[in-house]
Amino acid sequence: xxxxxxxRDILIIDRLDIAFQPGLNVLTxxxxxxxxxxxxxxxxVLGWRGRGDLVRQGASRAEVTAVFHLxxxxxxxxxLAEVGIDLEDxxxxxxxxxxxxxxxxxxxxxxxxxxxxxxxIGETLVELHxxxxxxxxxxxxxxxxxxxxxxxxxxxxxxTKSAWVTRIAAEKALIEAETALSEVAAEEDFLRHAVAELDxxxxxxxxxxxLDATRRLMQxxxxxxxxxxxxxxALTGDRAEGQIVxxxxxxxxxxxxxxxxxxxxxxxxSRAMLELSEAISGVEDTLQSLSFDPLELERTEERLxxxxxxxxxxxxxxxxxxxxAENLRVRLSxxxxxxxxxxxxxxxxxxxxARYEGAAVQLTNARKDAAALLDSAMAAELxxxxxxxxxxxxxxxxxxxxxxxxxxxxxxxxxxxGAPAGPLNKIASGGELSRFLLALxxxxxxxxxxKTLIFDEIDRGVGGATADAVGKRLAALADxxxxxxxxxxxxxxxxxxxxxxxxxxxxxxxxxxxxxxTVVPLAVSDRIDELARMLxxxxxxxxxxxxxxxxxxx
Numbered sequence: 001x002x003x004x005x006x007x008r009d010i011l012i013i014d015r016l017d018i019a020f021q022p023g024l025n026v027l028t029x030x031x032x033x034x035x036x037x038x039x040x041x042x043x044x045v046l047g048w049r050g051r052g053d054l055v056r057q058g059a060s061r062a063e064v065t066a067v068f069h070l071x072x073x074x075x076x077x078x079x080l081a082e083v084g085i086d087l088e089d090x091x092x093x094x095x096x097x098x099x100x101x102x103x104x105x106x107x108x109x110x111x112x113x114x115x116x117x118x119x120x121i122g123e124t125l126v127e128l129h130x131x132x133x134x135x136x137x138x139x140x141x142x143x144x145x146x147x148x149x150x151x152x153x154x155x156x157x158x159x160t161k162s163a164w165v166t167r168i169a170a171e172k173a174l175i176e177a178e179t180a181l182s183e184v185a186a187e188e189d190f191l192r193h194a195v196a197e198l199d200x201x202x203x204x205x206x207x208x209x210x211l212d213a214t215r216r217l218m219q220x221x222x223x224x225x226x227x228x229x230x231x232x233x234a235l236t237g238d239r240a241e242g243q244i245v246x247x248x249x250x251x252x253x254x255x256x257x258x259x260x261x262x263x264x265x266x267x268x269x270s271r272a273m274l275e276l277s278e279a280i281s282g283v284e285d286t287l288q289s290l291s292f293d294p295l296e297l298e299r300t301e302e303r304l305x306x307x308x309x310x311x312x313x314x315x316x317x318x319x320x321x322x323x324x325a326e327n328l329r330v331r332l333s334x335x336x337x338x339x340x341x342x343x344x345x346x347x348x349x350x351x352x353x354a355r356y357e358g359a360a361v362q363l364t365n366a367r368k369d370a371a372a373l374l375d376s377a378m379a380a381e382l383x384x385x386x387x388x389x390x391x392x393x394x395x396x397x398x399x400x401x402x403x404x405x406x407x408x409x410x411x412x413x414x415x416x417x418g419a420p421a422g423p424l425n426k427i428a429s430g431g432e433l434s435r436f437l438l439a440l441x442x443x444x445x446x447x448x449x450x451k452t453l454i455f456d457e458i459d460r461g462v463g464g465a466t467a468d469a470v471g472k473r474l475a476a477l478a479d480x481x482x483x484x485x486x487x488x489x490x491x492x493x494x495x496x497x498x499x500x501x502x503x504x505x506x507x508x509x510x511x512x513x514x515x516x517x518t519v520v521p522l523a524v525s526d527r528i529d530e531l532a533r534m535l536x537x538x539x540x541x542x543x544x545x546x547x548x549x550x551x552x553x554x
Contacts, residue, residue, distance in 0.1 A: 001482045002126070002452045003067040007041045009059035012517045018500065024478035026485045026496030027519070028530055033502045034517030035486045039128070039456060042066065045096040046122030047106070047115055055100045068092040068125055071450060076124040083117055085109050092125075094118070127451045129437055129458060137411070137437050137444075138424055144367075144409035147394060150444050151370030156363045157404065163356040164403040170352040174345040181342060184331050191332050194314070198325035203307045208318035211304040218297040221290045228290070232283045235276060244273055356401070363405040367396055371409075374443060381439035384469040386462075387432065390415050392440075411440065434458040435470065442473050445481075452482045459489040471495035490534040494551035499527050527552060 007016040012034055029035055044054060045064040055062040070076055070090045080087060085108050095107045096118070106118045113121075129137065137146070148157060184191070217224075235241060248269050255262045311318040371394035378392035391414045399408040414421040415432055424436055438458055459470045471492040477483050478497070487493050499522040506513050522530055531548035532540045 001069050002484070003069055004065075005038070005042060005045075005067075006063075006065040007038075008061075008063040009056040010041050010044075010054050010062045010064065011037050011056055012504070012515050013037055013041070014056060014059075014516050016517075016519055018519055020482070020484065021498045022478075022482050023497035024475050024483050024485065024495060025498045025500070026487055026493045027500045027502055028487060028493050028534060029502030030504075031488075033504050035502045036456075037517060038502065038519070039454070039486065042126070042454075043128075044098070045094050046126055047096075047119035048122065048128075052102060054098055059100065061097055061099050063095065063097045065093065065095045068094070068452075074124070074450065076121055079117070079121050079124065080108070083108075083111070083113060085111050085113075094121070125451060126454060128454045128456065129441060137440055140410050140423060143394075143411050144404070144407065146444055147367060147370055147374065147409050148404075150374055151366055153363065153366045153370065156359065156366050160356070160359040160363045160405050161403045163352070163359040164401070167349070167352040167356045170345070170349040174342070174349050177342055177345050181339075188332075191328055195325060195328050195332060197310065198321060198328070201306060201310060201321075203310070203318065203321045205319055205322060208304065208307055208311075211300055211307070215297065215300050215304055217290075218300065225287060225290045228283055228287055232280065232287065235280050235283065241273075241276060241280070244269060244276065248273070360401065360405045364396070364407050367405075367407055367409065371396055377443040378439055381442055381473070382435070385435040385439060385473075386466045386469070387415075387435055387439075389417055390432070390436075391417075391421065392436070393421055395421075432461075434460055435462065435466070438470060438473055442477060445477055450481065452484065453477060454484045454486075456486045457488065458485070459487050459492045463489065463491070467491035488534065490531045490548065490551060493527075493534065494531060494548075499530070501526070501530050524552070 001022060002020045004020065005016075005018045007013050009015075018038075027035055027038065040051060040054065041064045044062075045066045068091075070087065070092055072090070074090075076092065077087065080092075087109070093109055096104065097106075098104045104115070106113050106115065108118065108121065233239065248266065251262050251266055251269070255266060307318050307321065311321055314321070314324055316324050374394050375392055382388060382390055382392065393412050393414075395410045395412050397408045397410075399406050411424055412421040413424055413436055424433065434457075438455070441453070455474065459467055462470060467489040468491040470489070472495060474483055474485055474492060475495040475497075485492060485496070493499060500519045501522055502517060502519050504515055504517050506515055508514075520526075528545055528548045529540060531551055532544035535547055536544035
């Protein structure tokens with residue numbers, strides 16, 4: 001609910017504070033008094049696209065602040081949470097300012113927001129209806145949503161959305177599988193040849209480095225062997241080993257006469273013999289390993305070159321050939337198993353199509369049932385509005401399938417029997433259109449989210465009993481809700497629970513006359529005078545006052 005609206009320096013309003021109330025709020029006043037400026041100001045603070053020259057002449061900045069109270073679970077709460085705005089006791093304060101140069105800023109509960117965010121929040125708070133409103137009931141794009149809300153078909157709608165998501169996922173999986181299979185099939189010959197070639201060679205991890213080291217060792221083996229053989233000769237036989245043995249024998253023969261002085265030397269020579277023995281064994285092992293068949297070098301080089309050639313061919317490192325081969329085998333397996341998998345995916349898509357078809361048919365039937373009820377309800381509403389000969393029809397046609405079914409919904413009217421039906425905004429005249437919109441809003445109100453409803457001169461072109469019927473329906477809409485009506489009809493104004501008069505005054509500032517607009521809350525006696533003015537014009541008569549009292553009493 002809109003609690004208050006504060007306006008500073010907008011067009012001919014210098015300063016204005018209005019506290020709105022629940023129920024039916026009516027605003028009246030002479031043409032040009034500034035009623036439309038109030039809507040311009042409210043539109044500005046809610047992010048509606050409107051006129052840009054809002055700043056009052058001579059002022060540097062225009063400011064509008066709107067205070068709302070949101071009931072628990074209000075649709076705006078989700079949007080506010082997404083941008084990190086907290087609510088305290090359900091109070092929402094929106095402030096919008098615009099400089100004379102055109103720079104605009106917006107704050108929601110004292111947090112800066114973008115124009116797009118402000119507009120999204122505003123759409124959940126206020127709904128404007130008038131003869132030139134193309135964002136609400138006159139917009140065919142929203143008719144299906146309105147019918148769904150009226151029908152209360154959340155369950156079949158959710159089932160259809162779920163079936164659509166499943167169908168899209170199944171279709172995507174099939175397309176991806178068919179594309180992958182097609183790509184693999186196009187290179188089947190290459191894959192089979194490459195896998196056979198890799199499996200035939202069967203390279204092992206680290207084999208390239210091992211073969212390369214073995215090859216280099218074989219290439220240098222002869223020269224290395226000669227040097228190692230010479231070292232072996234130096235260590236064995238009569239050379240180092242024999243000389244140490246002779247030294248030990250000579251020293252042992254005189255050790256008992258050296259009174260222990262040779263014992264450490266003999267122990268050192270014994271250790272030296274052990275180390276020498278290990279060295280000789282190492283040399284002999286190396287000589288043994290260097291003994292190879294000359295053909296072995298040729299075989300080693302052939303395999304090394306084959307591995308490296310295959311790695312270059314497939315543009316991978318030699319050690320990655322095994323992983324590369326496994327990847328190729330996986331792709332081949334996918335090719336071999338592809339047709340079977342494609343068959344399963346096609347069946348899954350067929351099942352998803354059937355499920356979606358069933359849900360969409362159920363949703364269409366629910367919409368058709370609701371359309372019939374809405375058409376009947378509209379007929380009942382149009383009769384008191386002196387449009388009993390007009391026909392309202394909800395047209396449901398087949399559309400491309402989507403998450404919300406396969407229906408388009410259009411509200412059409414025929415203003416006279418035998419006349420062709422067509423969209424609301426193309427068939428009805430100004431006064432007729434106003435009554436159609438009001439009747440439709442009355443019928444649809446029960447299924448919609450709670451918003452403050454604004455009707456801008458929706459009673460234009462009607463009077464008498466018809467205007468009285470319009471007022472009664474506006475009052476019915478306001479029962480348990482909040483409705484703001486800008487009206488020139490005394491019959492409508494009389495139905496208001498709260499009444500404001502918009503009026504102009506002329507003040508002299510700095511020697512110049514300026515026109516300012518203000519809004520005055522009316523007491524009962526003031527309402528009588530205002531209704532009498534609306535009934536009789538500038539000269540208010542006693543008869544007009546009596547008629548005004550009768551309207552208020554009725």
